[in-house]
Amino acid sequence: MQMVGMERAGQSHQILSARQMGLVACLRCTRVWPAGTSECGRCGHRLRSRDALSLQRVWAWWLVGVICYIPANLYPMLRTRTLFITSEDTILEGVVELAHHGSYGIALVIFVASVLIPIGKFLAIAFLAISVRRTGRQSTRMRHGLYEVVEYIGRWSMIDVFVVAILSSLVQLKTLASVAPGPASLFFALSVIFTMLSAQSFDSRMIWDLDAKPARKRAHV
Template sequence: METPGGLKSAREMGLIGCTRCGRVWPDGTPRCGRCGHKLRSRDPKSIQKVWAWWLVGLICYVPANVYPMLQTRTLVFTQENTIVGGAVELANHGSYAIALVILVASVLIPVSKFGVVALLALSVRHRARLSARRRLQLYELVEYIGRWSMIDVFVVAILSSLVQLGSIVSVKPGPAALYFALSVIFTMLSAQAFDSRLIWDREAKNGASPAP
């Protein structure tokens, strides 16, 4: 494939590229004539939306860690576990691998996701130390792994539907499950709201050579 007159962005050529199907249209076209996707050279509200979803995601993440995720009722005791508490208990029982999966999915991925999305959003306005390529890789990583945080919610769902053995043992979902699911959904929306083309605009403005 060739780059007409050197590598240029659609915006520099006075065109709009459809982010859904890649078709190129003249500037000002409201909708893509091929796939019907709404066309925007850049989404001016992109960063605002990112921060809005990011913030509600972060707000939901607090009760998700404070409230119990699971309530286990047996003949002799009732036990409530938070996300981290549940993982610690698993580790105490010797299930280190599972404890690690839970910790990675419910703590490491969400926390690093908040960090990466904030870094990306800030880098559009301010100078970034990471190259544009590196930042796009981070963005794609965040988009890909974000959904895997839902693991713990699914585990709670499976446990509470399956472990219902009358008075011997029964498991109920705790309020944290809801907050955690909401937090995952909001951070996914936050990442989706980010217009990755903004990363490269700043690069082009700074006159940095497009790395091959």
């Protein structure tokens, strides 16, 4: 029982994972059970020490997310019709348009939410999924931080879909002007949903397992 780290200031035990102690933890309610227990007695959640299929699900959602992101950038996001002109803007064209009009702040928000965050997320998830398989040079804490950022920030990509929703319902002025959503909005929304599912499938406990292995080896030598 001394192995159990306690949340007390001034104490520095070696922190052990439930797996190393022959226990299994419930991800939902954080209760701990002896290894081999199949269902949490407190919340009924299925117990798995490590989710063996986690990485497969991560890659599957990741791939559909990336595939959906391609048409999301090729098709128009917004169709704007005014008295004289009809224009169709893809995500990037919309950003350039905004910057031309001098709204640099908004152009930046849309660029970050619709381009930087999705692409950054694809790269980050791929990096995390690859890095749990081999010991990298990056510190565990850094990778865990990256995972938390990815989980937190993914939802914010939805901004552009909501902007399209607001604009196309609001700007309906019969002959004067009207805005309609383009097919890219569908693909973009799907891409955001799939990448969120991909990030949620990732079992972040695996990040820390790699850390535990070399430590044990050193102890044996």
